[in-house]
Amino acid sequence: ESTRKKLITLLADAKDSFISGQRLSDELSISRAAIWKHMKALEQEGYEIEAVSRKGYRIVSFPEEMSVNTIQWDLRTVWLGQKMYYRNQVDSTQSIAHQLARDGAVHGTVVVADEQVKGRGRLHRPWHSQKGKGIWMSIILRPNIEPQRAPQLTLASAVAITRMLKSVCHVDAKIKWPNDIFLHNRKLAGILTEMQAEQDLIEYVIIGMGINVNQNQTDIPDSLTEIATSLKLETGETFKRETLIQSILKELEVIYDQYIQQGFSAVKSHWEEAAYRMGETITVKTRNQKWDALLVGIQDDGALIVEDQTQNRRVLYSAEIDWKRGKEE
Ligand code: BTX
Incomplete structure (x- = not known):
């Protein structure tokens, strides 16, 4: 398997030459x-x-289908995704990742699927994961941090996604606290962070990322057309x-390493640059309350700061935020 990977890398790096x-x-x-x-x-x-005699070999084209090989050949990371699993169809990459993590999978192991039939979001909400059209991926991390800091990894992951979107797709996506990526007021991607921990020790964290890439309008279920979008729909490109x-994976590896060395401050400023609806009035929903508030920012630990009509500030570690629809800019 690793010889195969080296072979592909050698050929791929040579591009059109034999x-x-x-x-x-020899190599x-x-x-x-x-x-x-x-x-x-x-x-x-x-x-x-x-294959040409006296010249050698070259790759003329890569397979249409995704595989560990096609993902890894130009993967420039040190540890993230160096161990990778690819599946055609799964219930949820989260479930596969949990199983792998329980079985001892190393820090940085990545699971990618072409299709999920039971993709999930937070609070058991379904995540629509159509075959061949998006990125459905789970990342196993084993950070040496306190369990209550795990949500910061969601924010770091959101930064990694928006940076990729900027550098590769040239779009300016925004992060809706804590786990959604929006493009032109519609949901382009979501992050689901799950964790296995014991008291003060994280055993592992699984970061699930769902990103809508090549869906056409007809690929998006009716129930989601108002709220969801894909890169293809927004840019016209495949x-x-x-x-x-x-x-x-490259962006996340860099941010993660900085985060572990310097703490959340290394993530915070990047996060704020891409933050959505800061300074605007939003609706905050906690388990048993719902109220309008001003979105002020995030704290040094990643918690959300909001301010109600009487200028009372509140710090939220878990909540849903939303805003009145229909007045899109
Ligand atoms: P969330 O709970 O914030 O968002 C879920 C909500 O988003 C749904 O209730 C629905 O309204 C909407 N939705 C569902 N599917 C889509 C979609 N494809 N695009 C836009 N909006 C949608 C967000 O949870 C976190 C999602 C993580 C998904 C990844 S995929 C890889 C990994 N495996 C897995 O099962 N989940 C994660």
């Missing part, structure tokens, strides 16, 4: 015959390989999901 069979066999320390076998296997997986995943 690499000789001899060089491949991978395997025989020319073994190289040939790998090439046949790659063709089976949907790679189009050109994006290669692999490229987006590679970029998110």
